[in-house]
Amino acid sequence: MLVKLLPVESGDTLIYRVLKAAPIFAALSDAEIEYLTARTEVRTYSPAEMLFSEGEPCTGLHLVATGRVRIFKSSPNGREQVLAVEGPGASVAELPVFDGGGYPASVSAVEETKVLFISRQDFRDVCLEHPEVALKVLQVVGGRLRRLVGIIEELSFTTVRHRLISWLLREARSVGRESEEGLVLTLAASHQEIASQIGTVRELVSRNMARLQAQSLIRARGSEITILDQAGLEAELSSVV
Amino acid sequence: MLVKLLPVESGDTLIYRVLKAAPIFAALSDAEIEYLTARTEVRTYSPAEMLFSEGEPCTGLHLVATGRVRIFKSSPNGREQVLAVEGPGASVAELPVFDGGGYPASVSAVEETKVLFISRQDFRDVCLEHPEVALKVLQVVGGRLRRLVGIIEELSFTTVRHRLISWLLREARSVGRESEEGLVLTLAASHQEIASQIGTVRELVSRNMARLQAQSLIRARGSEITILDQAGLEAELSSVV
DNA sequence: TCCACCTCGTGACTTAAGTCACTGCACGCC
DNA sequence: GGCGTGCAGTGACTTAAGTCACGAGGTGGA
Numbered sequence: 001m002l003v004k005l006l007p008v009e010s011g012d013t014l015i016y017r018v019l020k021a022a023p024i025f026a027a028l029s030d031a032e033i034e035y036l037t038a039r040t041e042v043r044t045y046s047p048a049e050m051l052f053s054e055g056e057p058c059t060g061l062h063l064v065a066t067g068r069v070r071i072f073k074s075s076p077n078g079r080e081q082v083l084a085v086e087g088p089g090a091s092v093a094e095l096p097v098f099d100g101g102g103y104p105a106s107v108s109a110v111e112e113t114k115v116l117f118i119s120r121q122d123f124r125d126v127c128l129e130h131p132e133v134a135l136k137v138l139q140v141v142g143g144r145l146r147r148l149v150g151i152i153e154e155l156s157f158t159t160v161r162h163r164l165i166s167w168l169l170r171e172a173r174s175v176g177r178e179s180e181e182g183l184v185l186t187l188a189a190s191h192q193e194i195a196s197q198i199g200t201v202r203e204l205v206s207r208n209m210a211r212l213q214a215q216s217l218i219r220a221r222g223s224e225i226t227i228l229d230q231a232g233l234e235a236e237l238s239s240v241v
Numbered sequence: 242m243l244v245k246l247l248p249v250e251s252g253d254t255l256i257y258r259v260l261k262a263a264p265i266f267a268a269l270s271d272a273e274i275e276y277l278t279a280r281t282e283v284r285t286y287s288p289a290e291m292l293f294s295e296g297e298p299c300t301g302l303h304l305v306a307t308g309r310v311r312i313f314k315s316s317p318n319g320r321e322q323v324l325a326v327e328g329p330g331a332s333v334a335e336l337p338v339f340d341g342g343g344y345p346a347s348v349s350a351v352e353e354t355k356v357l358f359i360s361r362q363d364f365r366d367v368c369l370e371h372p373e374v375a376l377k378v379l380q381v382v383g384g385r386l387r388r389l390v391g392i393i394e395e396l397s398f399t400t401v402r403h404r405l406i407s408w409l410l411r412e413a414r415s416v417g418r419e420s421e422e423g424l425v426l427t428l429a430a431s432h433q434e435i436a437s438q439i440g441t442v443r444e445l446v447s448r449n450m451a452r453l454q455a456q457s458l459i460r461a462r463g464s465e466i467t468i469l470d471q472a473g474l475e476a477e478l479s480s481v482v
Numbered sequence: 483t484c485c486a487c488c489t490c491g492t493g494a495c496t497t498a499a500g501t502c503a504c505t506g507c508a509c510g511c512c
Numbered sequence: 513g514g515c516g517t518g519c520a521g522t523g524a525c526t527t528a529a530g531t532c533a534c535g536a537g538g539t540g541g542a
Binding site: 431 | 488489490492
Binding site: 159160161200201203204 | 498499500501502
């Protein structure tokens with residue numbers, strides 16, 4: 001991890017631009033952003049490098065500037081369950097800043113990633129002075145909580161096949177491109193990573209992928225996946241059983 | 242559901258006492274509590290009655306005064322997954338108040354329960370005027386988030402047996418009483434309810450309970466459960482399969 | 483008192499999930 | 513070119529989870 005302590009100029013640095021654009025700080029004036037800029041640290045991580053591990057004491061707020069990070073829990077026998085993948089503008093670990101406990105999960109960089117770090121005290125001060133920031137944090141946390149509830153729902157009510165389909169559709173909608181055969185998706189994640197995200201193991205992802213292909217619902221050519229029958233897949237998600 | 246609109250006197254009503262004692266409003270002065278008291282509604286629910294259902298628009302904050310409520314998701318095929326059971330002093334649905342969305346889960350009363358209801362606008366106003374309240378909400382929400390992450394962890398890494406053991410120990414620690422044979426616990430929940438809390442079905446709770454008894458780890462006499470070998474149970478929780 | 487209703491226990495079975503082991507392939511590197 | 517390494521596919525198997533069906537107690541009304 002690389003730490004850059006002070007920005008050379010504060011007018012147009014990466015820090016300033018990211019803070020300014022972060023939804024969480026929308027309520028702050030330019031002067032206040034400048035103030036925060038001076039007290040923010042940039043950290044650079046290489047792919048798979050850990051930002052922090054579950055249980056460590058929480059020292060401050062992390063804000064993704066560029067790249068992506070994954071938030072996950074890991075089990076003693078080596079399995080991982082991904083809770084979220086966050087990209088630029090997203091804040092990570094807003095909550096432990098307030099409740100004083102350690103980090104509830106671990107976070108690592110997916111790719112080359114730059115993260116802004118604001119100390120716990122600075123962030124709390126900002127929230128106390130600007131209640132709108134606190135409300136915004138609550139809003140962000142609301143979304144996070146909803147996603148966690150969604151994961152619980154999927155884990156306790158659905159099958160691996162169901163979760164894989166729902167993962168594929170979500171992914172296709174967010175990064176897929178149209179073609180005359182259907183949405184085309186280039187997988188950035190390995191089967192292992194998909195497995196961690198949907199709460200299962202590599203082999204089952206592989207098998208279910210093969211089965212979806214055998215049923216002509218998708219076509220997989222290496223890391224290129226074409227959603228051949230989006231309606232059919234969606235139907236399966238909503239059907240009971 | 243029974244709604245009582247205005248308290249007769251505000252000096253020592255149930256409402257005032259509950260608001261005053263609620264951790265979430267610890268930062269408010271007496272005058273402010275009085276103010277809120279006048280704008281709070283008491284709602285009374287009978288066992289199993291719904292406070293609201295998942296997806297409904299969120300109209301305000303609920304604060305449990307007496308009794309208990311359960312927060313849960315339900316699946317199309319009738320299964321339920323309990324996310325939390327909250328007793329007096331706890332707030333419910335703090336978050337949707339802020340992010341504008343509908344309720345992420347349903348809530349019903351476990352037993353005869355009185356709930357204070359504060360409108361969305363009133364609560365937001367209080368948070369804006371008293372940032373400490375917002376920080377307190379963040380702290381409460383932090384705890385909630387941790388518990389959700391815990392559920393996800395259990396669901397994706399552990400077996401039904403493991404979850405049942407962990408449920409029993411948690412329950413025993415919170416409401417169990419000592420005896421020379423070990424902690425004794427009187428079950429308030431049916432097997433069906435336990436199943437919903439640990440994410441499985443009635444039959445598996447029944448079977449696993451029987452198996453724990455056969456192994457002399459617990460003894461069940463009707464709704465009386467004795468933890469015979471606490472150490473043994475705990476060991477199983479931490480052992481890697 | 484008897485019936486309706488709910489909860490529990492359990493046997494027998496089906497199926498989803500996970501494990502193990504091995505193969506083949508592609509890519510990058512010396 | 514050859515080799516190591518990581519990822520993907522798959523067969524064979526084990527085991528946990530869930531389903532279905534049924535019978536036994538218990539409780540509380542009518």
